Amino acid sequence: MSDTKQVALVTGAAKGIGLAIAKRLSSDGMTVVINSHHTLTDEEKQSFSDAGFSFDNLVGDVANEADAEKIVGEVVEKYGQIDVLVNNAGITKDKLLSRLKLADFKAVIDTNLVGAFNMTKFAMKFMQKSRSGAIVNLSSISGLHGNLGQANYSASKAGLVGLTKTAAREGALRNIRCNAVAPGMVATDMTGKMSERRQKEFTDQIPLKRFAEPDEIADAVAFLIHNQYITGQVVTVDGGLTI
Template sequence: MNVDEVIIVTGAAKGIGLATVKRLAAQGARVVLNVHHEIDAVAWQALTATYPQLVQLVGDVSDESSAAELVETVMTNFGRIDGLVNNAGMTHDQLLTRMHAEDFKQVLETNLIGTFNMTKHVLKVMQRQRQGAIVNVASVVGLHGNIGQANYAASKAGIIGLTKTTAKEAARRQVRCNAVAPGMIETAMTAQLNERVRTAALSGIPLQRFGTPDEIAQAIDFLLHQPYLTGQVLTVDGGMTI
């Protein structure tokens, strides 16, 4: 990694996003945190005390004008963008026959449309630079589906298709695009699972544990910086999909 790298991480306030921010910043990158709501002042002060080069930008990536403004602000401040991590996401679980159309649409807008919006505007910059790397956070659910998550699975499957297409279109300008597909990770989302569901999930994981945000951040770091890797989906799931 070059210490002068400028990397945007969306959905950066917690979980996988925040772990990625810390890992990249610890290596000297200038990381721009995109958050939907401003991070608590005390938490932000503590974070920037360790990583003073961090910048926080509030914006809704599901809105294209907001995404475009975010990219423009980064370019105004830094003059370049070397990496983009599309991590912003949400869930709204329900069985398909009980799912409201608005809940389906909202999850797609945040997860898939948000990834498209950021990729579109960052890719224009990276193509002009003739270098850059994009990592999209997908999910194993996008590979094999999951009961009660039709909207989430559709959004993550869409991200995988978007990743492969972006990789093909961007390669001629030396821009790479890959995806990471996490399995069950210890985040605020999985913390809401009851013991019965957790036990059932663990039974399908050969390594017999949930992963950590730091382990996904490590995979994202690898995908950002492996120079001959593009169009790939790296499954990090403790063996769930073997």
């Protein structure tokens, strides 16, 4: 596949890691369609324009099966193809397991795991016809090792690992690759809400002594998209935190 002709769909790409991934794939010569749960604000649109990044924005809830089907369908209808899918959409509702409400557990599972399942299912249906495609799921070290107060988030991200490996086995029959990236601590709005004390506690545990920048996670995603002989793998990008 030629990068200049590839069409990439990135979910949850209004900011943070998703935005960094969208910009990176655009700089690689791809046509990028970003999905967001809400209509982009003027500030968010400006962040794209400032980077010289032209984009299509499709609003929809990936956890909703009908929305997911519509998003993929609109990409294929407009561009005639979908070569790359990055399942980045995710939320957190952190609380200790004994205090976690079932509704909050389900909400995180629905967005982080069911959403990725929905998008993968509909994208793979088209990719199977074209006999090519690359899918990257954003997991987390929390999904590999667990984390205090994140039973729902960890479960959703661990589920993504299983989804990734199964999609890789099934997709290989039609030359579709599926991999995952498991970031550690990343400098985003989400981690920015942590107290300075908590951030320092994490930083002290990281051998490289800093949080990752979103662009560094985007680099790993791009690597997995471009390498034609990697599938079914989970690449940890955590500065050595889980050594």
